[in-house]
Structure formats: C-alpha cells, structure tokens
Amino acid sequence: MSAPRGRFAAYLDNLPGxxxxxxxxxxxxxxxxxxxxxxLPALLSPAGAPxxxxxxxxxxxxxxxxxxxxxxxxxxxxxxxxxxxxxxxCGFSKGLDVIRxxxxxxxxxxEAQSLVAQGFRHLLLVSGEHRIEVSADYLVACVEALREIVxxxxxxxxxxxxxxxxxxxESGLEGAVHYQETYDxxxxxxxxxAGWKRDYDRRLASTERAAESGVRRLGIGALLxxxxxxxxxxxxxxxxxxxxxxxxxxxxxxxxxxxxxxSAAGFQPLVPVTDAEYVQAMAALRLVAPxxxxxxxxxxxxxxxxGLARIAVTTxxxxxxxxxxxxxxxxxxxxxxxxxDERSPAEVAAMxxxxxxxxxxKDAFALR
Ligand code: SF4
Numbered sequence: 001m002s003a004p005r006g007r008f009a010a011y012l013d014n015l016p017g018x019x020x021x022x023x024x025x026x027x028x029x030x031x032x033x034x035x036x037x038x039x040l041p042a043l044l045s046p047a048g049a050p051x052x053x054x055x056x057x058x059x060x061x062x063x064x065x066x067x068x069x070x071x072x073x074x075x076x077x078x079x080x081x082x083x084x085x086x087x088x089x090c091g092f093s094k095g096l097d098v099i100r101x102x103x104x105x106x107x108x109x110x111e112a113q114s115l116v117a118q119g120f121r122h123l124l125l126v127s128g129e130h131r132i133e134v135s136a137d138y139l140v141a142c143v144e145a146l147r148e149i150v151x152x153x154x155x156x157x158x159x160x161x162x163x164x165x166x167x168x169x170e171s172g173l174e175g176a177v178h179y180q181e182t183y184d185x186x187x188x189x190x191x192x193x194a195g196w197k198r199d200y201d202r203r204l205a206s207t208e209r210a211a212e213s214g215v216r217r218l219g220i221g222a223l224l225x226x227x228x229x230x231x232x233x234x235x236x237x238x239x240x241x242x243x244x245x246x247x248x249x250x251x252x253x254x255x256x257x258x259x260x261x262x263s264a265a266g267f268q269p270l271v272p273v274t275d276a277e278y279v280q281a282m283a284a285l286r287l288v289a290p291x292x293x294x295x296x297x298x299x300x301x302x303x304x305x306x307g308l309a310r311i312a313v314t315t316x317x318x319x320x321x322x323x324x325x326x327x328x329x330x331x332x333x334x335x336x337x338x339x340x341d342e343r344s345p346a347e348v349a350a351m352x353x354x355x356x357x358x359x360x361x362k363d364a365f366a367l368r
Pocket of ligand 1: 083084085086087090091092093094127128129197
C-alpha cells in the first residue's frame with residue numbers, strides 16, 4: 001500500500017515547467033542579477049556555462065556572507081549493508097552476492113570512538129534498508145550508546161514512521177538524511193524495482209515526517225546521473241530545500257548532489273556530469289538557496305572538493321569508509337562506493353586551514 005503523499009509532493013506536481021524555450025545569455029545575465037528559483041533553469045543551462053567564473057565568484061561571496069570562513073566536517077559510519085530493497089544503482093541491493101555485515105552496538109561504539117579520536121563530533125549512521133537487522137530498536141540502541149561520546153548524531157537509513165522518528169529524537173538523534181535520488185517519477189520507478197524504497201511518495205514525505213517529529217537537521221539530495229535530466233533534479237532539490245526551510249523554519253536544511261558512480265551492481269550513469277557542470281550546479285544552487293547548507297562527500301576527487309569548499313560547500317565528509325566496520329576492520333564487507341578523496345581527516349582540515357577556513361568539528365546544534 002502506498003503511503004500518503006506529503007505536502008511537498010503536491011507542490012512539486014504543480015510547479016510550472018521551464019517553458020521549453022531556448023535559454024540565451026541574456027536570460028542567464030538576468031538570473032545572475034536577481035537570483036531566484038525561477039531563474040535556476042537559466043543558471044543551470046548550457047547557456048550558463050560561459051558565465052561559470054562569474055557565477056562561482058558570486059556564489060563564493062554569498063557563501064562567505066552567510067556561512068563565514070567555516071566548513072563543518074563529519075564522517076559517515078556505516079552500521080550495516082544488509083538491504084531488503086532493490087535499487088539498480090546500488091552495491092547493497094538485495095540479491096547481489098556481496099559480503100554483508102551488520103555491526104553490533106558495541107562495534108558501532110568502537111567505530112565511533114575511532115572517529116572521535118580523529119576529531120569528529122558529528123557522525124552520520126548509514127545503513128541499507130533492512131527492517132529486521134536495522135530495526136527501530138537497534139537504531140535507538142545505537143543512538144543511546146553514542147550520545148555520551150558523539151555530540152551530533154544523524155542517520156541515513158530507511159524511512160520511518162512518526163513514532164520512530166520521535167523515539168530516535170528522544171534518544172538523542174539530531175538529523176535525518178533522505179535522498180530522493182531522482183525526483184523524476186518514471187525514472188524512480190525504473191531504478192527502484194522492489195522493496196520499501198520503491199514507494200516514491202513515502203520516501204518524499206519522509207523528510208516532512210522527520211521534521212514534524214522533532215528532527216532538527218534535514219538532509220536531502222539527488223544522485224546526479226541517475227536520470228537523464230540532471231538539471232531537473234538539481235532544480236527539484238533546490239525547490240525542496242527552500243520549501244522545507246519555509247515550512248520548518250526551526251530546522252536546518254542541507255542538500256547534497258553526489259554524482260553517481262559505478263557500483264557492485266554494475267550501474268553506469270545515464271549521462272556524465274562533467275566537473276564544470278558540477279561546479280555550475282553547486283554555484284547556481286548557492287545563489288538561489290543562499291541559506292541552505294551544501295554537503296560534499298568523498299565521492300568527489302580532492303582537487304574538486306578543495307575548489308568547491310571555496311565556492312559553495314559548507315559541510316564535508318573526510319577520511320570516509322563506506323563499508324560497515326571499515327574504520328577498524330577494513331575489507332570485511334562490501335563497500336557502497338569507492339571514495340575518490342582518500343585524504344585523512346587531518347589532511348582535509350589542513351587544506352581548509354591553508355585556504356583560510358576554519359574546519360569545524362563540532363557545530364552549533366551540538367548541546368553536549
Ligand atoms: S540505495 Fe539504499 S535501499 Fe537501495 S539498495 Fe542501496 S542501501 Fe538498499
């Protein structure tokens with residue numbers, strides 16, 4: 001049975017199209033002069049490419065004005081790669097013959113302690129969608145066990161009911177990340193072939209459920225290259241982020257736009273998103289959503305990450321492992337994807353400092 005549609009789904013369905021006309025330089029100049037969501041298609045268009053330097057400079061100024069010279073650092077902590085859903089692009093997909101592992105709660109704590117020892121105070125617990133191995137009780141136990149040593153805990157797991165989000169918040173959860181992956185319903189159905197995640201509306205409404213249950217940090221995003229029209233996905237992410245900010249103004253909203261990579265599932269991106277297009281997307285997003293945090297993972301190569309930290313990014317992962325137990329016992333389970341930036345957290349922090357930025361390990365919401 002499908003879940004009820006969220007309010008943003010209705011908003012998205014009624015969003016006017018881009019008009020279909022050819023975008024020309026004058027449209028881009030207008031969009032740069034008065035950045036707004038309506039002008040985002042022009043900023044993202046091929047006609048925007050010659051303006052990339054101007055756009056990046058303008059985005060840099062907005063980022064400095066709103067966020068200062070500070071970049072938050074966090075680490076993903078993969079607790080399980082067990083999954084009951086089938087997503088054609090993911091190395092954890094059900095049915096794939098890969099080595100699976102779900103960490104015990106003490107193993108999760110040990111991984112967290114190793115990350116805390118490296119400086120991290122914000123951890124993102126990541127898992128596949130497995131209601132039995134990664135149950136609500138298991139996650140609550142993880143959060144409760146971590147709350148004394150990790151000031152800021154977020155999750156990126158399956159979607160949950162309001163009651164479960166409330167329980168997790170009571171246990172100490174601060175943030176929840178739900179990527180829609182693609183906002184194109186047809187493409188979504190093609191790549192999410194079975195399992196809980198197949199329900200587009202349930203997934204899209206999950207961020208609203210989390211916010212209404214007291215989750216204070218909301219993360220959303222799309223996998224660029226999953227659908228043919230990556231620009232449409234960037235636009236939908238921007239609309240979603242601004243909508244969430246308006247409706248849940250007490251929460252903090254972050255977005256992430258990872259470019260999809262090959263995985264153990266053998267998936268190949270439908271369209272390449274070039275480095276220049278990627279920078280254009282990030283800069284455009286910053287201009288039209290100036291208050292939204294932008295997260296960048298280690299999927300991207302070091303040189304690109306270093307550049308984007310100076311333009312639009314406000315939060316970065318560093319030193320990441322994408323396999324359960326991968327910090328203390330690497331090589332014992334399937335990783336989700338191979339990281340590109342293999343620098344240690346200390347090296348990423350040093351890069352930020354040499355660029356005149358403060359690496360922030362503990363952020364404003366942390367209470368302990
Ligand atoms: S994307 Fe998530 S739900 Fe889909 S197969 Fe991978 S871990 Fe499972």
